[in-house]
Amino acid sequence: MLTDRQVQVLQVIIDEFIQSAEPIGSRAIAKKEQVTFSPATIRNEMADLEDLGFIEKTHTSSGRIPSERGYRFYVDHLLSPTRLSESEMTIIRNSIRKEMLEFERVVQQSARVLSDLTNYTSMILGPEVFETTLKQIQIISLSEYTAVAILVTSTGHVEHRYFNVPASMKTNDLEKLVNILNDRLTDVPIIQLEEKLYGEIMVLLREHSDDYEMTYHYLKEALLDKQPVKLYMDGKTNILMQPEFNDVQKIQSLYTVMEKEDEMAHLLRTSEQGMKVSIGHENQLDEMQDCSLITTTYSLGEGQIGTIALLGPTRMEYSRVITLLNVLSKRLTSTFHSWY
Amino acid sequence: MLTDRQVQVLQVIIDEFIQSAEPIGSRAIAKKEQVTFSPATIRNEMADLEDLGFIEKTHTSSGRIPSERGYRFYVDHLLSPTRLSESEMTIIRNSIRKEMLEFERVVQQSARVLSDLTNYTSMILGPEVFETTLKQIQIISLSEYTAVAILVTSTGHVEHRYFNVPASMKTNDLEKLVNILNDRLTDVPIIQLEEKLYGEIMVLLREHSDDYEMTYHYLKEALLDKQPVKLYMDGKTNILMQPEFNDVQKIQSLYTVMEKEDEMAHLLRTSEQGMKVSIGHENQLDEMQDCSLITTTYSLGEGQIGTIALLGPTRMEYSRVITLLNVLSKRLTSTFHSWY
DNA sequence: TGTTAGCACTCGTGTAAAATGAGTGCTAAA
DNA sequence: TTTAGCACTCATTTTACACGAGTGCTAACA
Incomplete structure (x- = not known):
């Protein structure tokens, strides 16, 4: 365990080094007003602190700088709660x-x-995204073969993904699809999207879409492709x-x-x-x-x-x-x- | 005007320097196979090129490096069309x-x-955004006081902006608003949005909304706040x-x-x-x-x-x-x- | 007249030696 | 236990010197 004086020396060394980025010598420490003992005494304490691994030298006759262990001790025990100006x-x-x-x-x-x-x-x-739920889906067709899906979550986060539309799908079908999706997916947690999509939507798709396999494929890509x-x-x-x-x-x-x-x-x-x-x-x-x-x-x-x-x-x-x-x-x- | 030989020397200097980042001496140039004359001749040419400002020395007895003027000449006249591998x-x-x-x-x-x-x-x-037109607007209400407007342009670009909703505005009103906007703003060039908004929408708003001033204000902020x-x-x-x-x-x-x-x-x-x-x-x-x-x-x-x-x-x-x-x-x- | 060989000169680079000084460890005295 | 004193260490700075790449100039050559 460190003595009070060792702690005090360590604190001065780290505080000073954080400020100056230069090794701190015993004389510099002794000059601090809180410190009442001589450089020689401090040198002894520093030798001990070095043996314990809290500070190190950059070369044989240099002042000391904090070691990582020293910083760790500083962070764990020496931080005084600061207030911002x-x-x-x-x-x-x-x-x-x-x-x-x-x-x-x-x-x-x-x-x-x-x-x-x-x-x-x-x-x-x-x-x-953990527990956010889906609030609304919009699909807007851009060209004959592409569309953009827009997802809004309960937290107001908006994302959009572009995807390919099967050739067989008409604007009409697209609208139906959106209705189905909004009907079934609203308030569903994002995490459960895949499950829901596979379970319920797939079934409905089969009824309404000529080309449900492709639709499912593209839809899955659009909705589940998690962006980092x-x-x-x-x-x-x-x-x-x-x-x-x-x-x-x-x-x-x-x-x-x-x-x-x-x-x-x-x-x-x-x-x-x-x-x-x-x-x-x-x-x-x-x-x-x-x-x-x-x-x-x-x-x-x-x-x-x-x-x-x-x-x-x-x-x-x-x-x-x-x-x-x-x-x-x-x-x-x-x-x-x-x-x- | 530069002689052919000067151009040749300049070309070698720049090519070499681009490659090595080190000053090029007369001997090094003479070693190049395309070059048939002696270092001394090259030194003379280099002295001229330096006088003309195409190359410079890093110190009195150093080799030469291209000056900015040299690079300019190189780019304007010496570039041979390259093919990618x-x-x-x-x-x-x-x-x-x-x-x-x-x-x-x-x-x-x-x-x-x-x-x-x-x-x-x-x-x-x-x-x-120059001539892009607006393809669709969606407004999705997030809370009692906030909503998000989603804009899709003819090029498929999607943007969304959050805005405040006047307290007096009900979900119902919001829907009406979206309809009005879609009705009036679809296919309008982005650049003309403000004009249209001020001209036509304002009038319609006055009829439909209790609090048209505020609505207009917020709407304007959402739609016109150009992001960089x-x-x-x-x-x-x-x-x-x-x-x-x-x-x-x-x-x-x-x-x-x-x-x-x-x-x-x-x-x-x-x-x-x-x-x-x-x-x-x-x-x-x-x-x-x-x-x-x-x-x-x-x-x-x-x-x-x-x-x-x-x-x-x-x-x-x-x-x-x-x-x-x-x-x-x-x-x-x-x-x-x-x-x- | 254009080209080239030769040579003195310049200057950045690298190395070694010497001077400087901040800081230490150790010893002995307070 | 603390501290003053002193020899010692070592990074840094300074100085000196040798090296060599490269130049400009002159004079000889084709």
Whole structure:
């Protein structure tokens, strides 16, 4: 277990390093007013902290920097609850307003605010469709062979998919089809669509359509082709301002993995609610081992949850970032809940 | 005017430099088999070419690199029409297939192919809505106070906008409204929507709705709020592989401007059809003065044109890139035309 | 008169040695 | 237990020097 003094030294080292990105020496620590003992004493404590794995040296005679274990301890035990400044709160209030009606815009704004206020890269993941039900289907024929199906869910989410129409199908048939679909599929949970489609619709189709096999085939493609959940990112360039990324190699490998939207989305997707901090090598992706990823969830009601996240160097302003994410998560949740 | 020999030397210098990114010396040029004269002669020619501003030195005793003027001459006069290799054509054919029905997917694939085949950054701009007409409007009420309007254009493009519904408006009224709108607005060019809305609809609204002022207001917002044209980019990290971008400063300034989607879109937006090459300082944006931007247009029929572009270092494989863009432009155009 | 060989000169690059200084670990005294 | 003192380490910066690719110029050559 760490002594109080060790904790104090560790705290100063991490706080300073987060601020300066440079190794901290014993003299610098001794200068801090909260610290009452001499550099020599501090050196002894630092040697112990290093043995315990909380800090490390960059070379034999350098000052110390926090190790990942040090950050972990810091995040777990040393974070004092921070409050956002009034001006920050104002920025948040002004940019995410309840009057906004579009999910997309709210989320984009939030990502913008997050990255602007932190100078890290922000990511927001939309919800996985769990219990949303289908509210309405429209099919609009575009040409003789193509049509577009428009789906509206109970949460107001709109999607459209293009599909081929069997040659045998007339406008008339299409209308019938839409009626059948709306009749049978309204208020059906999205997840059960396939089942319903196969069970009930198939039977009805057989009665009404000349070419039910093809119709079913195309319809299935249109309705069930799950599009990947969209990931909103902002402030991708912020990470370039961090001194730890003055190496083109690093930038390249990190950016390459960040461009893979599905991989990122998968990283953020979580079933558990609440905040999660991944420091350095705790991250699954090799390319992120110099980074920390902090995620938390927001709720859209009806059991749908999404994720907001910030990606920065391991030397992150954990305290501020965590409160900021908490505030934003609450705000998003309350905005979305007010919609339904 | 340049002598044949000067042109030949210039051509070798640019070809070699595009390939190696290193200054070319007189000896290296003399080694090329097409070149029959000695290094000393070449040095004389190079001195002249430098006086004329086509090439420059990086320092007093270095080999020569092309100047922007040199590239300009190269692009204007020295490009020999290239053919794509069979494997490249196969890749293009396989990734952009006529059976694809979604604009978005076709365009995304094209951007991917472009950046993959060139190792530069590709951008594709969707069409500005010119003569598209409205095909159908649907309004679906989401809650007591909100609804979503879904617009389908003659080209099959689907858009949806959320809007507030006046408290006085009942579901019944909403249906009437949709009928009126469909009746009056179908086949109306998007551009004339506002006019029509103000002229005819307003009058009808007054008869049918208790709260026509509010309805008109909200409706206008929903229908006329033009969303910016989407810009599809791919291969943003490719530029990091170019040796001219081994400087974090440069990367940062370029990436920062690339993140501004509207600025990029504005840069690509053009009224003229055909290919355009902007070399270095010919670019409007300061951040792009080490880059070349090559754009060309594609057509969607009905007077709509979009833009495809490639962004790379000034030391670009102009010849290959230009043929590639031409091929892709044709393919996109023919794909889209086959839809209508 | 155009072309080429020869040569002195320039300047970026790479390497090695020396100087600097921030910071440490250890010892011994307080 | 704490601290002052000191030798030691090592990244960084500076300086010097050698190397070599490439040039410009001059003079000789075809």
